[in-house]
Amino acid sequence: MQERKVILSADSTCDLGDELKARYDVNFYPFHILLEEQDYQDNVDITTKEIFAAYYDRKVLPRTSAINMGEYVEYFSPWVEAGFDVIHLNLGGAISSAHKNCLLAAKELGGHVYPIDSRSLSTGIALQVIEAGELIRAGKSAPEIAECLREIIPCCHASFILDTLDFMRAGGRCSSVVAFGANLLNLKPCIEVDNSDGSMHVGKKYRGSLEKVLPLYVRDKLAQYPDIKRDHLFITYSTIDPGLEKLVRKTIRETMEFKEIHATHASCTIASHCGPNTLGILFETETPAK
Incomplete structure (x- = not known):
């Protein structure tokens, strides 16, 4: 029996970028952004700059909404009916209901959709998308790809430096006292994703300007693991001064x-959850030999 061809897809939260999206023929499904009674599609008809402006100009913070089961069914159905299998990577199940909804849609469609809980966010998911794209190019079937992805998920590392806790405070994710103290002391916390379950926690707290903190953070993260995979590294940010991106890139190249x-x-x-001037580096470590 001939293998079914594989479609590669991901939630819009994978932050892959246009060049890699085209390179690996990736399809995105956008999350919902609810701002001032309007329902927008993530990165389709609203931008991060508009979200930040709404908060600083009018003190309005958006709500985000995961893709529901019905939307996933409608999205996947044309491919399934045309005889394709679909690998779809979701925003981590510990922070979103998207994966649960995607599993329900896959069951509804009879098993030709393979939802993957990335246990990550942003380009922590993109690293897995790239791996899936390479496996599709190598001629692997959807069940084989899904199995391989579940093995590499614990090797994908995601973290970010926050410049301000204002958005975390406004969204109820930290107290006003904590946010005030961090701002007063000029603290820049590192938010780390636990790739065993996709939850997030505060790691090291750096102190000082981003010009001082970001190189320290980069060197700390690249020194944390002995077996970093050297194929791809992402610098991902909400908004950032171009000079700071250049500084981070320079530090990476000097280090590894x-x-x-x-x-x-x-x-x-x-x-919308982390605020402006947030930046992280995201990379993989080698998969342990069996």
């Missing part, structure tokens, strides 16, 4: 050599 360093913008879903 990668085949490709990609700079991408965080989706509105991600940026």
Whole structure:
């Protein structure tokens, strides 16, 4: 029996960037951004700059909404009916209902959709998308790809430096006292994603300007693991001064050599929770030998 061809897809929160999206023929499904009674599609008809302007100009913070089961069914159905299998990577199940909804849609469609809980966010998901794209090119079937992805998920590392806790405070994710103290002391916390379950926690707290903090953060993260995979590294940010992106890229190159360093913008879903001037580096470690 001939293998079914595989479609590669992901939630819009993977922040892959246009060049890699085209390289691996990736399809995106956008999350919902609810702002001032309007329902927008993430990175389709609203931008991070508009979200930040709404908060600073009018003190309005958007709500984000995951893709529901019915939307996923409608999205996947044409491919399934045309005889394709679909690999779809979701925003981590610990922070969104998207994966649960995607599983329900896959069941409805009879098993030709393979939802993957990335246990990550942003370009932590993009690293997995690239791996899936390479496996499709190698002629692997959807079940084989899904199995391989579940093995590499614990090797994808995501973290970010926050410049301000204002958006976390406004969204109820930290108290006003904590936010005030961090701003007063000029603290820049590192938010880390736990790739065992996709939850997030506060790691090291840096102190000082971003010009001082970002190189320290980069060197700390690249020194944390002995077996970093050198194929791809992402610099992902909500908004950032171009000079700071250049500084981060320079620090990476001085510390470790990668085949490709990609700079991408965080989706509105991600940026609305972390605020402006958030930046992270995201990379993989080698998969342990069996």
